[in-house]
Amino acid sequence: MASDRDSIFYSQAWVSGRTTEQSITDHADPAETLLAWFSQNKGWLNPHVRVVFDDSRGFHVIASRPLNCPMVARCPLSLTLSYLCLDHSQDRVPHVTSPLQNCLGKLPDFVLNYLFLVEQGHLGKDSPWHPYISCLPTPKTMTTPIWFTDEDMECLKGTNLMQATKDRLQGLREQWVHAQAVMSESGVAMPSEFDFLQFRWAATIFTSRAFISDHILPDRPTFPILFPVIDILNHSVEAKVEWNFSPHQDFTLNLLGKVDEGVELLNNYAPKQNDELLMGYGFCIPDNPVEQFAIKMQVPPEIIQQVSGSVELDAELIPFGMPASSLHGDQTKEQHFLRTRGHPLGRYENTIPCFQGFPSYLVHTSFLVALYTRQLKLSDVKFPNPGARLFLATLKTLYQAVQNRCERLPLPLAPSPALASDKQKYATIYRNGQANIIHTMRRELKNVLESRRVHNQVSAEPAIVTTTEALFTLKAAFPDHYQNFKNALSLQWGIEVRNSVQYANDVAEADVEDLVWVLLLIVFATITLTSHKNTLPYTWLLDLFSAYPLPSSSSTRNENYLHIHKMLRKFAKQGDSTWTAVASLDALGLGIPRPTGDGELHTREKELPGYHGPIEDFREKLITWALMVVETERIELPDHENEWLMRQCLYMRAWREDGEDEAWVFEDVGLGKVE
Incomplete structure (x- = not known):
C-alpha cells in the first residue's frame, strides 16, 4: 500500500553508492519496466490506466481514459514477495534459494520478511523482483515517525506517538540484534553493507505496503505479504473499492463507480485514524472523520479488592446504565478511545450524556476510584444510578485525566508556521487533531460542572x-x-x-x-x-x-x-x-x-x-x-x-x-x- 508521499523512485544507490541520477539512467522508465515484468508473470493491469510518477504523489495510477471495466489490477500469488519463498516445503509460491532458509523457524516470520526483502534488494538484477524493488521508496523519502529527526519529533510532543515511536524503534533494534545473532549462529552471511538502516527500511516497506495473508492463504498463520503493482495505489477513505481474493491464486482490486480520464485511482485501506496512518504509512488526513484519542486508565487490584471484597467484579453492579460487557475480557490490554459527538462509529452506551464519549471501561474505572477514595464498597451504592455525589466524583476523575492530557497537548495558539518537511506537516496535522479531541472532551465535562455553578449568590438549589x-x-x-x-x-x-x-x-x-x-x-x-x-x-x-x-x-x-x-x-x-x-x-x-x-x-x-x-x-x-x-x-x-x-x-x-x-x-x- 502506498502513501501520498511514500512512492518515490527507489534505486540501489543507497546500498551500492551510486547516485540516483545514475540509477535513473540505468532504468530510464522504471514504471514501464515494472509493468512489463508484471504482465510477463501473469499479472494484469487495466489497459486504460497507467502508472506515473511525480514528486508530490510518488508512483501512482491514473485513468488514461474513462474506465469501462471495474477491474484495476490482478496480482497472482506467484508474484508476491514474502518469507514464504524460503520455505521449500510449500508449493504455493515459487521457491528461492537463499542462506536465509537456515533461519526458518528461528526468527519470527515478519523479521524474515524484512531480511528477505533486503537480501533481494542487494541482489539487484539477479532478484526475481528487481523491477518491483527498483520502484520502492528509499529511506531518504520515508515519512513515518521512525524516520523523524529530533526537530521533526518536536511536532509530536505531547501525543501518544511520541512514546510509541520510541517503543517502535527500540523494538526494531532488538529485532535487528536478535536477527544478527541468529544469522551468525546459522552461518548466514549477508552483505557487509547490511545495517540497521536497511532493516528499518524493509520494516517500513512492509508496514506501509503489505496486505495480510489470511484471505489468499487461509490455511496458514497470518503474515504480511507484498502484492506488486496493487500496492502502488494511494489511499483515500472515500474511495469505493472491492478486494477479491481467490484463495491460493490471486488478488484482484476493483473500483466501484465511474472514473474519468486523468483522475487518480485510489485504494481504501479501511477507515483509519491518523496515528495509524502516520505510524504505518507516513501520512495523515486533515480533519480525519474517524479520528479518536487513545487513553489508558488502569484500576489497581487493591482498589477492586476494597470496593468489591474480592478480586472479581459483579457484572450486575455497574453504574450509569453501562453494559455488562465493559467487564468482559482483560480490558487493561485493549485500547480505549475518546470520541467526540457525531463520530461515525458512534459513542458509548450509558445514561449520562457527558460520559457517552468515554469508553465504559474508563468510566467504570473512574467510578471505582471514586468509591475507593470515599472508602465505600459496591454494596453501599444504589444501582444503576449511584447519585449526584458519586456521579460528580466519577466526572472529576475523568476530568483530571483529560485535563492532564490537555496540559501536555495545548491547542495551537496560531496557525502553524511554514513547516520544513512533509514529516512535520503530517505530524502537525495529527498533533492538532488529537489536541482538538482532548480539549473538546474536556470542555464537555467542564460544561456540566459549570452548569451547576453559582457566582456571588446564595443558592437553595444543588x-x-x-x-x-x-x-x-x-x-x-x-x-x-x-x-x-x-x-x-x-x-x-x-x-x-x-x-x-x-x-x-x-x-x-x-x-x-x-x-x-x-x-x-x-x-x-x-x-x-x-x-x-x-x-x-x-x-x-x-x-x-x-x-x-x-x-x-x-x-x-x-x-x-x-x-x-x-x-x-x-x-x-x-x-x-x-x-x-x-x-x-x-x-x-x-x-x-x-x-x-x-x-x-x-x-x-x-x-x-x-x-x-x-x-x-x-x-x-x-x-x-x-x-x-x-x-x-x-x-x-x-x-x-x-x-x-x-x-x-x-x-x-x-x-x-x-x-x-x-x-x-x-x-x-x-x-x-x-x-
Whole structure:
C-alpha cells in the first residue's frame, strides 16, 4: 500500500553508492519496466490506466481514459514477495534459494520478511523482483515517525506517538540484534553493507505496503505479504473499492463507480485514524472523520479488592446504565478511545450524556476510584444510578485525566508556521487533531460542572460553590457569625476576604481556600447544631454528614489536623460567640444537642445521618471530618472572572430523604466553546 508521499523512485544507490541520477539512467522508465515484468508473470493491469510518477504523489495510477471495466489490477500469488519463498516445503509460491532458509523457524516470520526483502534488494538484477524493488521508496523519502529527526519529533510532543515511536524503534533494534545473532549462529552471511538502516527500511516497506495473508492463504498463520503493482495505489477513505481474493491464486482490486480520464485511482485501506496512518504509512488526513484519542486508565487490584471484597467484579453492579460487557475480557490490554459527538462509529452506551464519549471501561474505572477514595464498597451504592455525589466524583476523575492530557497537548495558539518537511506537516496535522479531541472532551465535562455553578449568590438549589458563595450563605443565615469568622481569618492568619476572593501573604490561593473551607465546615457544624434556625447551612451539613459520617473513633493527628487544631485554639481567644462555641465542642455531651422550644438542649441522633457513635472528642472528630470532606470533594475550577485563578469548589445541596437521583445529572448540557 502506498502513501501520498511514500512512492518515490527507489534505486540501489543507497546500498551500492551510486547516485540516483545514475540509477535513473540505468532504468530510464522504471514504471514501464515494472509493468512489463508484471504482465510477463501473469499479472494484469487495466489497459486504460497507467502508472506515473511525480514528486508530490510518488508512483501512482491514473485513468488514461474513462474506465469501462471495474477491474484495476490482478496480482497472482506467484508474484508476491514474502518469507514464504524460503520455505521449500510449500508449493504455493515459487521457491528461492537463499542462506536465509537456515533461519526458518528461528526468527519470527515478519523479521524474515524484512531480511528477505533486503537480501533481494542487494541482489539487484539477479532478484526475481528487481523491477518491483527498483520502484520502492528509499529511506531518504520515508515519512513515518521512525524516520523523524529530533526537530521533526518536536511536532509530536505531547501525543501518544511520541512514546510509541520510541517503543517502535527500540523494538526494531532488538529485532535487528536478535536477527544478527541468529544469522551468525546459522552461518548466514549477508552483505557487509547490511545495517540497521536497511532493516528499518524493509520494516517500513512492509508496514506501509503489505496486505495480510489470511484471505489468499487461509490455511496458514497470518503474515504480511507484498502484492506488486496493487500496492502502488494511494489511499483515500472515500474511495469505493472491492478486494477479491481467490484463495491460493490471486488478488484482484476493483473500483466501484465511474472514473474519468486523468483522475487518480485510489485504494481504501479501511477507515483509519491518523496515528495509524502516520505510524504505518507516513501520512495523515486533515480533519480525519474517524479520528479518536487513545487513553489508558488502569484500576489497581487493591482498589477492586476494597470496593468489591474480592478480586472479581459483579457484572450486575455497574453504574450509569453501562453494559455488562465493559467487564468482559482483560480490558487493561485493549485500547480505549475518546470520541467526540457525531463520530461515525458512534459513542458509548450509558445514561449520562457527558460520559457517552468515554469508553465504559474508563468510566467504570473512574467510578471505582471514586468509591475507593470515599472508602465505600459496591454494596453501599444504589444501582444503576449511584447519585449526584458519586456521579460528580466519577466526572472529576475523568476530568483530571483529560485535563492532564490537555496540559501536555495545548491547542495551537496560531496557525502553524511554514513547516520544513512533509514529516512535520503530517505530524502537525495529527498533533492538532488529537489536541482538538482532548480539549473538546474536556470542555464537555467542564460544561456540566459549570452548569451547576453559582457566582456571588446564595443558592437553595444543588450547586457547585466556592468559599465566596459559602461565605454569602453564612452571612445570609448568621450575619454575626460571618463577621466573627471574617475578623478571625484576618487577625489570626492574615487572610483577607475582599472582592469575593480570599488572599493571604505567602500562601497559595488554593491552599488558602482549602483552609477556609475546612474552617467553614467546622463553623457551619458548630453554629447550626446549636441554633434555633433550620437554615440552608444546616441542610448542607445534614447532606454532607449523610455522605461522610462523622468518624466514630479518633484518627491519627497528622500535620493538617494539628495545624487546624492550633488555629481553632487561637480563634477561641477571640472571645466572640462563634469561637466560644467552637472552643466548647468537646463539652457537648454524648449526643448532638439541639435547642427545644423552651431553650433547653436535647439529643436527636438523626441530626447526624449515618453516625451512631459517642460524641467524646467531638472537636477532634469534626476536624478530621472536615479535612476529609474537603480533600475528597473539592473540584478545582477557574474563577468566573479571572480564568488564571483556580478556585476550590464543593458540591452543596440540601439533604433529601427521597435519595440522590437528581434530574440535572441526566441532562445533556451540550458541547459549548472549546478552550
